[in-house]
Amino acid sequence: AQTVTQSQPEMSVQEAETVTLSCTYDTSESNYYLFWYKQPPSRQMILVIRQEAYKQQNATENRFSVNFQKAAKSFSLKISDSQLGDTAMYFCAFMKRGLIGSGGSNYKLTFGKGTLLTVNP
Amino acid sequence: EAEVAQSPRYKITEKSQAVAFWCDPISGHATLYWYRQILGQGPELLVQFQDESVVDDSQLPKDRFSAERLKGVDSTLKIQPAELGDSAMYLCASSLVAGGDNEQFFGPGTRLTVL
Numbered sequence: 001a002q003t004v005t006q007s008q009p010e011m012s013v014q015e016a017e018t019v020t021l022s023c024t025y026d027t028s029e030s031n032y033y034l035f036w037y038k039q040p041p042s043r044q045m046i047l048v049i050r051q052e053a054y055k056q057q058n059a060t061e062n063r064f065s066v067n068f069q070k071a072a073k074s075f076s077l078k079i080s081d082s083q084l085g086d087t088a089m090y091f092c093a094f095m096k097r098g099l100i101g102s103g104g105s106n107y108k109l110t111f112g113k114g115t116l117l118t119v120n121p
Numbered sequence: 122e123a124e125v126a127q128s129p130r131y132k133i134t135e136k137s138q139a140v141a142f143w144c145d146p147i148s149g150h151a152t153l154y155w156y157r158q159i160l161g162q163g164p165e166l167l168v169q170f171q172d173e174s175v176v177d178d179s180q181l182p183k184d185r186f187s188a189e190r191l192k193g194v195d196s197t198l199k200i201q202p203a204e205l206g207d208s209a210m211y212l213c214a215s216s217l218v219a220g221g222d223n224e225q226f227f228g229p230g231t232r233l234t235v236l
Contacts (some may be wrong), residue, residue, distance in 0.1 A: 004163075044125075045164075045212070045227040091163050107219045108177065109154075111163025 002027045004094050006112035013082045014120050020067075021077045021115050023092030029053075032096040034068065034075045035109070040088040048090070051075065082119045089114045123147040125228035127213050133234045139201035142231045146195070146215030152176075154225065155188055155198050156212040164212055170196065171219065203235045 003026045013019035025034070036048040051059045051068050058066050063083075067076045079086055092112040126145040134140050146153050151172050156164035167186065168178040172193040181188065185204070190196040200207055210230045216223040 044229045045214075047224050050224075093163070108166055108169070109164075109225065111165070113162050 002029075002094050002096065002110045004092050004110055004112035006092055006115050008115045009113070010116045010118070012118040012120055013079075015082055015084060017082055018078060018080045019082055019117065021079075021090050021092075021117065023075045023077070023112060025073050025075065025092070025094050027073070027094065027096065029096045032094060033107075034066075035093040035095065036064070036066070036075075036077045037091045037093060037111075038086075038088045039091065039114075040085075045091070049077065079117075084119050084121060087117060087119045089116050125213055125215055125226050127211075127228040127231055129231055130229060131232050131234075133236065134203050135236050136205055137202040139199065140203050140233060141200075142198045142211050142213075142233075144196045144198070144213030144228060146213070147226055150215035150217055150226075151193070152216045152219045152223075153190055153196050154214040154216075155196070156214065158210040158212055158230070160209070167198070169219070176219070200233075203233075205235050208233055208235045 005024045007022055032053045034051045037045050038048045039045040049059050049061045049064050049066055051066055058068050063080045065078045091114045094110045095107050125147055128143050132140055153170040155167045157167050158164040167181045168188045169176045170190045173190050186200055188198045210232050212230045213228040214225040216225045
């Protein structure tokens with residue numbers, strides 16, 4: 001079974017500064033996807049960034065970028081120029097193709113426990 | 122912008138009662154997911170539908186939980202009877218089809234409190 005570990009339950013950063021959230025995972029698969037999701041207080045979860053394991057280039061989305069180290073099974077999220085609206089719970093998630101039932105398949109997301117990020121003014 | 126709708130947003134019930142949650146996915150999304158998120162943890166998949174068929178319900182406690190998506194559109198998750206340990210946020214998500222290339226869009230969730 002896949003596991004996702006986020007070792008930082010809480011972090012804080014000053015507005016406009018840079019912060020890095022850590023994530024490690026355990027799998028024997030070679031092809032999979034990794035994600036960072038953001039869950040703001042009392043609002044729905046949204047996708048921040050996605051990385052395909054076979055792509056060596058780290059994904060970037062505006063102020064968000066990842067450091068994907070496949071051999072180390074590490075997938076950290078860097079947020080640059082932090083904004084107050086970045087305050088949220090951040091979840092790292094892993095997805096692989098799984099075989100189930102009568103030869104069917106699904107793609108199951110496995111989440112870490114999350115890191116609560118607070119951006120201070 | 123299309124969103125996943127869920128109702129109710131909050132539900133308080135007593136132990137041994139029945140509860141039901143409703144989800145309306147984004148129009149055209151074939152895959153629908155129900156997750157349970159216990160306070161302080163990440164979501165855990167309970168059941169996944171592809172159209173009206175269950176693809177994965179391996180983590181669904183089938184003695185008390187049931188889920189259906191009769192017409193392949195909206196879905197209902199039911200708990201009967203509710204237990205104290207069922208207190209959690211129940212999230213619904215949908216995607217065009219299953220797979221890492223297809224983003225899962227989440228609804229606002231239903232927060233269940235069992236007394």
